[in-house]
Amino acid sequence: MAQDITNVSVTKDAYECTITVDCAVFGFQEGVLKLLLIQKLAEPFKGFWLLPGGIMQEGKTTEEAVKSVLLNLTGLKNIHQEQVYCYSDVNRHPLKRVITISYYGLINPENHPIIKQKHVSGVEWFRLDELPELGFDHEQLIKDALNLLKSNVEERLILGELLPARFTLTELQDLFEALLDKKLDRRNFRKKVLQKGLLANTGEKKVGAKGGPDLYTFLNK
């Protein structure tokens, strides 16, 4: 019953399989959290909306593959990304066996114009409560990505590129409220995020804003 070593050790002729990456790109737009989806032009799942995704090319890391995929499908570049999970069910893709590493990204859509590339029939931002029917197991990937996003935001203040280099605490709070989908008390919110020790008051004030709010930055970044 014991199997041979060739079954587990890495050899030149070891079984290989295609690696794909999918990326849930979240954008904060008009005060609400949205998700970027593409519409497929070709089978499988032609016409369905999906997370942007694709194969990892030779010599690339999965992180580099995510960058390449996003550029090729949506025109997006320079996206902060976090790894979510590896999905390896055998029948995830109808054409051939693939393993998928999923990521999420966080961007400010104003800084990242999306440019539909020729091999997709649509690229659009969707409100999270108005998602269309999705292909593959992408509902699950989105759910998992959103959970990780929330815990990264709340516990580690990981906000990707949603904030400019210098920002006000109100801008930060608005973000929190949209991402976590709940209203927060201003004074308590400030106490909480400041005592994490990740923020520094620049001593400068934002001009052109009522009240003259202080500008903050992230300390270790």
Add this chain to the structure above:
Amino acid sequence: MAQDITNVSVTKDAYECTITVDCAVFGFQEGVLKLLLIQKLAEPFKGFWLLPGGIMQEGKTTEEAVKSVLLNLTGLKNIHQEQVYCYSDVNRHPLKRVITISYYGLINPENHPIIKQKHVSGVEWFRLDELPELGFDHEQLIKDALNLLKSNVEERLILGELLPARFTLTELQDLFEALLDKKLDRRNFRKKVLQKGLLANTGEKKVGAKGGPDLYTFLNK
């Protein structure tokens, strides 16, 4: 500058790469947390101690690959396992490009005798503070696995197979103290774990133990 669709879409001839899995098997033995390592019989890293690991075979999920690898190298079977992270650096393996999905497992060594298989020169439990020099990037994998283990234990009471079906709160606390590497107050510990709502008092007492401690079980398992 825009790349062609063939670079990202899944096709029959899409680039493929070997998938490996590594598993940090933690065991709770003699009141202390240990890690199971194997010693390699062949290059690369011949003679080095490593996490048990190996390739994913055709038609298997990564979870199944972990099971197969553990059986083939250590004789272990039926191990609770949790996915940790996917490592995709291009030069992780000297023989060829591989992508590694890492897992951790938690077992009670008394229930799982380890049987050195013929293609490894050693299989041993090591105390975490007495780990030998390790091959590959396994120091990093262990660090990441241990972090996830701790947060899974503390937040979600995920204890794998370290506990029998029915156990006393003292047994649970001893586990916590070993896994988290700190001393806990008995009364406060009880309040905390009980209010998670994951445990049920069976109403029975453990026989053969002083004090006649109550036996508990996990509710949803």
Add this chain to the structure above:
DNA sequence: CTAAACTGTGTATAAATTACACAGAAAAGA
């Protein structure tokens, strides 16, 4: 220069966490 909209702050209350001690139950040993 007045009105409107925003910022920054402190305190009292509630909730959660921590520190701490003793009586009862079972086993071990005389």
Add this chain to the structure above:
DNA sequence: TCTTTTCTGTGTAATTTATACACAGTTTAG
């Protein structure tokens, strides 16, 4: 069998953390 030892189970006071809440000062808009 009874005395000692070792373990279990529990409550409360003190501290820390989280929550609810209001007003005076600053800036833009008109």
